Amino acid sequence: MPKPGDQIQVKTKDEIFEGILIPSSNKKTLILKLSSGYNIGISNSKIKSIKKLKTIKRITPKTKIKQNKSLPSVSLISTGGTIASKIDYNTGAVKWLMEPHEILSLAPEMSDIVQINKIESPFAIASENMSYQHWKKIAETTARLINKDEAVIITHGTDTLHFTSAALSFMLKNLSKPVILTYSQRSTDRGSTDTNLNLICSSHLAKSNIAEVMLVGHGESSDTYCLANRGTKVRKCHTSLRSTFRPINELPIAKIFPNGSIKILNKKYKKRTDEKVTADTKFEEKVALIKYYPGASPDILDFLTEKKYKGVVIETTGLGHVAVKESKYNWLPSIKKAINAGLTICAAPQTLYGKLNPLVYSPGREISKLGVIYLEDILPETAYVKLGFVLGHTKDSKEIKNQMLTNMSNEFNDRLTEDSFLY
Amino acid sequence: MPKPGDQIQVKTKDEIFEGILIPSSNKKTLILKLSSGYNIGISNSKIKSIKKLKTIKRITPKTKIKQNKSLPSVSLISTGGTIASKIDYNTGAVKWLMEPHEILSLAPEMSDIVQINKIESPFAIASENMSYQHWKKIAETTARLINKDEAVIITHGTDTLHFTSAALSFMLKNLSKPVILTYSQRSTDRGSTDTNLNLICSSHLAKSNIAEVMLVGHGESSDTYCLANRGTKVRKCHTSLRSTFRPINELPIAKIFPNGSIKILNKKYKKRTDEKVTADTKFEEKVALIKYYPGASPDILDFLTEKKYKGVVIETTGLGHVAVKESKYNWLPSIKKAINAGLTICAAPQTLYGKLNPLVYSPGREISKLGVIYLEDILPETAYVKLGFVLGHTKDSKEIKNQMLTNMSNEFNDRLTEDSFLY
Numbered sequence: 026m027p028k029p030g031d032q033i034q035v036k037t038k039d040e041i042f043e044g045i046l047i048p049s050s051n052k053k054t055l056i057l058k059l060s061s062g063y064n065i066g067i068s069n070s071k072i073k074s075i076k077k078l079k080t081i082k083r084i085t086p087k088t089k090i091k092q093n094k095s096l097p098s099v100s101l102i103s104t105g106g107t108i109a110s111k112i113d114y115n116t117g118a119v120k121w122l123m124e125p126h127e128i129l130s131l132a133p134e135m136s137d138i139v140q141i142n143k144i145e146s147p148f149a150i151a152s153e154n155m156s157y158q159h160w161k162k163i164a165e166t167t168a169r170l171i172n173k174d175e176a177v178i179i180t181h182g183t184d185t186l187h188f189t190s191a192a193l194s195f196m197l198k199n200l201s202k203p204v205i206l207t208y209s210q211r212s213t214d215r216g217s218t219d220t221n222l223n224l225i226c227s228s229h230l231a232k233s234n235i236a237e238v239m240l241v242g243h244g245e246s247s248d249t250y251c252l253a254n255r256g257t258k259v260r261k262c263h264t265s266l267r268s269t270f271r272p273i274n275e276l277p278i279a280k281i282f283p284n285g286s287i288k289i290l291n292k293k294y295k296k297r298t299d300e301k302v303t304a305d306t307k308f309e310e311k312v313a314l315i316k317y318y319p320g321a322s323p324d325i326l327d328f329l330t331e332k333k334y335k336g337v338v339i340e341t342t343g344l345g346h347v348a349v350k351e352s353k354y355n356w357l358p359s360i361k362k363a364i365n366a367g368l369t370i371c372a373a374p375q376t377l378y379g380k381l382n383p384l385v386y387s388p389g390r391e392i393s394k395l396g397v398i399y400l401e402d403i404l405p406e407t408a409y410v411k412l413g414f415v416l417g418h419t420k421d422s423k424e425i426k427n428q429m430l431t432n433m434s435n436e437f438n439d440r441l442t443e444d445s446f447l448y
Numbered sequence: 449m450p451k452p453g454d455q456i457q458v459k460t461k462d463e464i465f466e467g468i469l470i471p472s473s474n475k476k477t478l479i480l481k482l483s484s485g486y487n488i489g490i491s492n493s494k495i496k497s498i499k500k501l502k503t504i505k506r507i508t509p510k511t512k513i514k515q516n517k518s519l520p521s522v523s524l525i526s527t528g529g530t531i532a533s534k535i536d537y538n539t540g541a542v543k544w545l546m547e548p549h550e551i552l553s554l555a556p557e558m559s560d561i562v563q564i565n566k567i568e569s570p571f572a573i574a575s576e577n578m579s580y581q582h583w584k585k586i587a588e589t590t591a592r593l594i595n596k597d598e599a600v601i602i603t604h605g606t607d608t609l610h611f612t613s614a615a616l617s618f619m620l621k622n623l624s625k626p627v628i629l630t631y632s633q634r635s636t637d638r639g640s641t642d643t644n645l646n647l648i649c650s651s652h653l654a655k656s657n658i659a660e661v662m663l664v665g666h667g668e669s670s671d672t673y674c675l676a677n678r679g680t681k682v683r684k685c686h687t688s689l690r691s692t693f694r695p696i697n698e699l700p701i702a703k704i705f706p707n708g709s710i711k712i713l714n715k716k717y718k719k720r721t722d723e724k725v726t727a728d729t730k731f732e733e734k735v736a737l738i739k740y741y742p743g744a745s746p747d748i749l750d751f752l753t754e755k756k757y758k759g760v761v762i763e764t765t766g767l768g769h770v771a772v773k774e775s776k777y778n779w780l781p782s783i784k785k786a787i788n789a790g791l792t793i794c795a796a797p798q799t800l801y802g803k804l805n806p807l808v809y810s811p812g813r814e815i816s817k818l819g820v821i822y823l824e825d826i827l828p829e830t831a832y833v834k835l836g837f838v839l840g841h842t843k844d845s846k847e848i849k850n851q852m853l854t855n856m857s858n859e860f861n862d863r864l865t866e867d868s869f870l871y
Contacts, residue, residue, distance in 0.1 A: 313745075350573065388577075
C-alpha cells in the first residue's frame with residue numbers, strides 16, 4: 026500500500042488523478058496533493074483503483090553518505106528554500122523541515138563526483154524573507170569555507186536567488202574558485218523535482234576552472250542539461266518552470282551535462298588562482314528599487330527623500346525615461362530635490378533586455394543632466410544590490426558615481442549582442 | 449553633396465563612420481549622429497571621403513497621397529512617439545515634429561492596401577509622458593472613428609505602448625473590428641527604421657477578421673514579418689531591438705508577412721461582428737504599482753495607505769510572495785492595515801512568465817488570507833491598468849474582487865503552455 030509522501034495515481038469512475046498522498050484525518054476520504062499545488066479530497070467509495078507511481082526515499086540523519094577522499098573537496102551551504110524543504114502532511118503546504126545533510130540524499134550521485142567536506146546551514150528560510158544581513162552571512166560563510174576547499178555549493182530558495190547571486194558577486198573579493206548557487210523549483214518530494222540534476226551539474230561545475238559566482242539550474246524544462254549563469258546577469262523569469270533562471274544581456278557561461286561534460290558558451294570568465302578569498306560585506310540598507318509607469322506619481326520619490334533613503338534605483342522605460350512634462354506627473358522636480366538632499370539616483374532598464382542611452386531623446390538628456398546615473402545594460406535587481414554595496418563603502422558623490430559605473434563583477438556587458446535576447 | 453538628414457559614410461585615415469549628417473555651426477567640423485545615438489564631430493581636414501548611403505525623402509504637407517476608394521477604409525490615430533518624430537538637427541536629439549499626414553509617407557505602400565479615411569492626432573507626445581487621461585482620449589477617438597471604418601491603426605511611442613494596449617483592451621466595449629497599435633523603435637529618418645514594415649503589416653491586419661486590440665511590430669530583428677500580440681499579454685522587453693514587443697504567457701495571435709499573408713498562431717480571438725463599439729473610460733487614478741525585493745520596507749505600503757491610494761499592485765516574487773517573517777521587513781501588518789483602510793491589494797508575478805499560486809507555500813497562504821487578490825498569470829503592467837479600470841467602476845470590495853478575477857479581455861490565459869516562454 027502507498028504511504029503518505031508517495032506519488033500515486035487514483036482512478037474513479039470518471040477521472041484519473043495523480044499526486045502525492047497526504048495523511049487524512051477522515052477515514053472516508055483520501056487526500057491528494059496535485060502537481061498544481063492544490064489538495065483534493067476523493068471519497069474512498071468512489072475510488073476504483075490506486076497505483077503507486079513513485080516511492081519517496083526517506084533518508085534519516087543516520088543515513089551514511091559514502092565519501093571518496095580522492096575526489097576534490099567541496100563544502101555545501103544550505104540556506105533554506107524548497108530544496109531544503111518537505112511537504113508538511115498536516116497542512117499540505119511546504120515547510121522548511123529538512124536537516125542540512127539530507128540535501129545529499131537528494132542526489133547521492135554527488136559523492137561520486139566530489140567529496141563533501143562540510144555542510145553548514147547558517148539559517149533555513151524561504152528566500153523571500155532574505156535581506157542584506159543574510160547575504161552578508163552567506164558571503165562570510167563562503168569565504169571561510171572556500172579557502173580550504175576546491176569550491177562551495179550553496180543551496181537556496183528560488184524567489185530571490187538572483188539577488189543573492191548578485192550580492193555574492195560584489196561581496197566576495199579575490200574570488201579564485203567556483204561559487205555555485207543552486208535550487209529546487211519543484212518540491213523535492215514531487216516526481217517533477219529538479220533537485221537531482223541541479224545538484225549533479227553543480228558538483229561537476231565545482232571541479233571546473235571557472236572562478237566565478239554562478240547560478241546553476243535547468244537549461245530547459247526536461248532533464249537534459251543545466252546552465253551556469255553569471256551571478257550578476259541572471260533573473261528568475263518563470264513562476265514554476267524548472268528552467269526559470271535565464272541569462273539577461275549575456276550568454277550563460279557554460280552548459281553542464283549530467284555526464285560531467287561542460288561546454289563553455291561564454292569565454293569571459295576568471296580562471297582559478299591561488300588568491301585568498303575574503304568577504305567585504307559593508308552594505309547600506311536605506312536603498313530602494315522603484316518602477317516607473319504611466320501615471321506614476323513622483324510623490325513616492327519625495328517620500329523616500331523624507332525617509333532619508335540614501336539611494337534609489339528607478340526602473341525607467343525604454344532607453345531611460347520617466348515623465349518630464351509639466352504636469353502633476355513630472356518627475357524632474359522630485360529627482361532634483363532628492364539629489365539635492367544627497368540621494369543617489371540610478372536608472373536601470375525595466376525592459377530588462379538592452380542598454381540604456383539617455384542621449385537619444387531629450388527627456389533622457391534632461392534626467393541625465395540632473396545627475397541620475399544611467400546603468401547601461403544592468404539588471405534592476407543587480408543595480409539595487411550594487412547600489413547598497415557601493416553606498417556601504419563611500420559617501421562621496423563623485424566616488425559613488427565612479428564606482429557605480431565601474432564594471433566590478435561583469436554587471437555590465439560591453440559587447441552586448443542579439444543572441445542573448447530571450448535565450 | 450549630402451544634405452542634413454541624409455545617411456552618409458565618412459572615411460578618415462584610420463576609421464569609417466556611418467550616420468546621419470547633422471548641420472554644424474562650425475565650418476571646420478562635420479557632425480554625424482551615429483546609430484548608437486551619440487553625435488560625433490569629425491574635423492573636415494581629416495576626412496578622406498564622404499559617401500551618401502541613403503537620401504531621406506522629405507514629404508511636405510502638400511504631398512498628395514493617392515487613395516483607392518475600392519479598398520477597405522481605415523482611420524489612423526497618431527499620438528506621438530518616435531514614429532511621429534524627426535531628429536532636431538540643432539541638438540541632434542529626437543523631437544516630435546511630424547505632421548500627422550507625414551506618417552503615410554513612411555509607408556507609401558499603405559495606400560495600395562487600405563484606403564486611409566481620416567488621420568487624427570489628439571496629441572503628440574513621447575509615450576513616457578502618458579497617463580490615464582491619454583488612454584481615455586485614445587479610446588474615445590478610436591470608438592468615434594472605428595464605427596465608420598473597417599479598422600483603426602494607432603501609432604504610438606514604444607516606452608509605454610503595452611500599457612495603452614491594455615487600457616484600450618479594457619476600455620473598448622463590444623469591439624467588433626481590429627484595433628491595431630504600432631510604432632517605430634528606431635528613428636524614422638535612420639536607415640534601420642522599422643516603421644515601414646510595421647505600417648505595412650498593420651495595414652494588412654486591418655483587413656483581417658480579428659476583432660481584437662493588437663500590438664503589431666517586428667517579430668525578429670530583420671525585416672521578415674511582424675507579430676500581432678494581444679493587447680493585454682504583451683510587453684516591451686528590449687531597449688533598442690526592433691523585435692522588442694514580446695508575448696508573455698500567450699502565443700501571438702498572428703504572424704503577418706509584408707506580402708499580406710497572415711498566419712494565425714493562436715485561434716483564441718474574437719471575429720468581426722456588426723456591434724457598435726463604445727468607449728467606457730471610467731478610471732481610478734489613485735492606483736500604484738510597486739515591486740517587492742529582499743530588504744524592501746513595507747513603509748512604502750503604509751505611505752500609499754496614508755496618501756489615500758485606492759489600489760496597489762505588488763509585483764511579488766515566485767508564486768506570489770513577500771517577506772512575512774517577524775522582522776522590520778514583515779509585510780503582513782502593513783498589508784492588513786492597507787486592506788482595513790479600504791485599499792485593494794493585488795499580486796502579480798515579477799517573474800513576468802508563469803502563474804501565481806498562493807496555496808503552495810505557507811507565506812502565500814498567509815498573504816492570501818488577508819485578502820490580497822492573486823492575479824494568476826497577468827502581467828504586472830496589465831494588472832495596474834485593470835485595477836485602475838475596475839476601481840473606476842465600483843467601490844464594493846466583493847465586486848472589485850469578482851471583476852479583478854473575471855477574464856475581461858483575455859488578461860488571463862487559462863491554458864498556459866510552455867511554448868510561450870521566451871517566445
